[in-house]
Every structure is written in C-alpha cells, then in structure tokens.
Amino acid sequence: MKSPTEMLEAEHRVIARIVGITPVLAQKLDEGDVIKPDILKSIVEFMRIYADKSHHGKEEDLLFAVLSDKGVPMQGCPIGALVADHVSGRSLVRHLSDSAEAYARNEPEAYEGLISSLRGITALYPGHIWKEDYLLFPMTNKLLSPEELEALRREFEKADLRIGHDTLERLARLADDLERQFG
Ligand SMILES: [Fe+2]
Numbered sequence: 001m002k003s004p005t006e007m008l009e010a011e012h013r014v015i016a017r018i019v020g021i022t023p024v025l026a027q028k029l030d031e032g033d034v035i036k037p038d039i040l041k042s043i044v045e046f047m048r049i050y051a052d053k054s055h056h057g058k059e060e061d062l063l064f065a066v067l068s069d070k071g072v073p074m075q076g077c078p079i080g081a082l083v084a085d086h087v088s089g090r091s092l093v094r095h096l097s098d099s100a101e102a103y104a105r106n107e108p109e110a111y112e113g114l115i116s117s118l119r120g121i122t123a124l125y126p127g128h129i130w131k132e133d134y135l136l137f138p139m140t141n142k143l144l145s146p147e148e149l150e151a152l153r154r155e156f157e158k159a160d161l162r163i164g165h166d167t168l169e170r171l172a173r174l175a176d177d178l179e180r181q182f183g
C-alpha cells in the first residue's frame with residue numbers, strides 16, 4: 001500500500017505526462033499547425049479536475065492543514081511558495097481554457113493566448129513538482145508519525161472517492177494517450 005506522499009508522487013508522474021506535452025503543443029501552434037480543439041479542452045479538464053481539484057486539493061486541504069498543526073509556517077518557504085504556484089497554475093489554466101474556447105470559434109488571436117498559457121504551464125510545473133518531491137514530501141515523512149501518515153492516507157482515499165475513481169482513472173488514461181500522441 002502506498003504512503004500518502006507516495007500517492008502524491010504517483011500523481012505527479014501522471015501530471016508530468018500532460019505538462020510534458022505542453023511545449024510540443026505550443027511549438028506546433030507557433031508553427032501554425034492545427035490542434036483539435038477537443039485536445040485542448042481535454043487538457044483543461046485534466047488540469048482542473050485531476051491536477052487542481054484532486055491533487056492540489058489533497059495538498060492544500062489535507063496535507064498542508066496537517067503540517068500547519070505540526071507548526072510548519074503557512075507563509076514563506078516551502079508552503080507559501082507552493083500555494084502561490086497553485087494559484088499561478090489556476091490562472092494559467094483559466095487563460096488556456098478561455099483561449100481554447102476562442103480557438104474553437106476560429107478567432108485568430110487565440111493562438112497567442114494558447115501558446116503563452118501552454119508555455120506558462122511548461123515553465124511552472126516541473127519546478128513545482130521538484131520542490132514537492134524533494135523538499136515537501138521528505139519533510140512530511142520526517143514530521144508525521146506512522147499513525148498520522150496512515151490517517152492522512154485514509155483522508156486521501158476519501159478525497160479520491162468524492163471525485164470518483166472512474167473519473168480519476170479516465171483522466172490518467174487520457175494523460176497516457178496524449179503522451180503517446182504528442183510526447
Ligand atoms: Fe502542489
């Protein structure tokens with residue numbers, strides 16, 4: 001059975017598949033290639049549900065709350081910086097979503113918004129994931145007792161159930177498919 005930090009690390013590997021194709025899509029759009037609007041919409045859906053609601057939700061609502069109880073400051077490094085990354089990620093995805101809708105309506109200026117939001121995601125996430133894998137999760141494993149880790153794991157499972165395993169598995173398969181197509 002995975003520990004709570006192993007669960008989040010495994011989700012990072014799935015998120016990294018989508019992040020990994022963002023520079024490829026930006027490059028194609030920059031060269032004037034046509035990308036099907038459905039592909040851009042599915043990336044928005046993945047980032048909103050899998051990356052933000054489910055993954056960032058577990059981090060902010062459950063993990064950071066437990067760390068705060070343990071005396072870890074919520075401002076500054078590392079938690080304040082990580083939350084600021086989540087906020088930036090949400091705004092990039094909102095920009096991507098608006099641009100994808102304009103693109104689906106054949107508005108030529110949508111290209112610029114798509115390229116800049118995709119490149120913003122490419123620039124933000126690898127560093128964010130690195131900070132969590134190498135700083136946040138080792139710190140968590142050091143600060144929490146085995147019982148506290150087990151309680152957190154159970155809360156994570158409940159959070160997954162609220163979103164639905166079917167939805168999460170469908171979005172993880174989507175990440176696999178898109179990586180195969182564009183990776
Ligand atoms: Fe995060």
Ligand SMILES: [Fe+2]
Pocket residue numbers: 008012055059129132
């Ligand atoms: Fe994360």
